[in-house]
Amino acid sequence: MAARNSPLIADDTSDNELQKAMSAVASALADPSRVSILCALMDGRAWTATELSGVADIAASTTSGHLNKLLDARLLTCLSQGRHRYFRLASSEIAHLLETLMGVSMRPLSTPVSTTPSHLRYARTCYDHLAGELAVQIYQYMITEKWIEADGSGLTQDGQRELEKMGMQLNLRSKRKPCCACLDWSERRMHLGGTVGAALLSLLIDKQWLIRVEGYREVNLTPAGKLALQRCFGVQL
Numbered sequence: 001m002a003a004r005n006s007p008l009i010a011d012d013t014s015d016n017e018l019q020k021a022m023s024a025v026a027s028a029l030a031d032p033s034r035v036s037i038l039c040a041l042m043d044g045r046a047w048t049a050t051e052l053s054g055v056a057d058i059a060a061s062t063t064s065g066h067l068n069k070l071l072d073a074r075l076l077t078c079l080s081q082g083r084h085r086y087f088r089l090a091s092s093e094i095a096h097l098l099e100t101l102m103g104v105s106m107r108p109l110s111t112p113v114s115t116t117p118s119h120l121r122y123a124r125t126c127y128d129h130l131a132g133e134l135a136v137q138i139y140q141y142m143i144t145e146k147w148i149e150a151d152g153s154g155l156t157q158d159g160q161r162e163l164e165k166m167g168m169q170l171n172l173r174s175k176r177k178p179c180c181a182c183l184d185w186s187e188r189r190m191h192l193g194g195t196v197g198a199a200l201l202s203l204l205i206d207k208q209w210l211i212r213v214e215g216y217r218e219v220n221l222t223p224a225g226k227l228a229l230q231r232c233f234g235v236q237l
Contacts, residue, residue, distance in 0.1 A: 038075065044095075092128060095127030123135070124218050125212075129194075141235075146158060147159025153177065153180075155179060178195050179196045180197075207225075209229060
């Protein structure tokens, strides 16, 4: 008879817990209305249940059940402010998972023809960082200029210096990865995530090189932004 504290039993227990956790996430993603809610929250902001019911085109009572399911799966967090409750994605890792699933789901069997609206394909938010064709160009420039380490995990000294010259505030003590390559589901190439990706988006918005479109993930490039991004990142418009 195996001892109760046998490593084999411990491993089996860990495997079972992992399988249950993965099943809970898969179950939470298995409903189109819940997927609509998660996609709406990809803009990185917190939304009320009423706003999310409008996005998913479902009744308020139904929305409550869907939100509880997503909370139980730890895909969302709930913030209370006064009489209002706001929901947002639990972390940047959840956003990365969703962006990757979008890329897998959109993968065609034949030559790809993008059906993504052109304004979203060019520039949008991916949780707290920039996505789309513009983000892909910036990331490729940073790789070419060796602003990012060879393994993609962080900035080089040159990269840190150049971004700080632009006015970027970097929190390099964050527990989050400084840099990570995030698959762009419309471009099928990588854009920049992590702490640096979030700081870059904040910088571009603070300088008004990009402006958010209220209520969705779209961001627009301003005339000043066109000149600045051509100069700083070699962006081809």
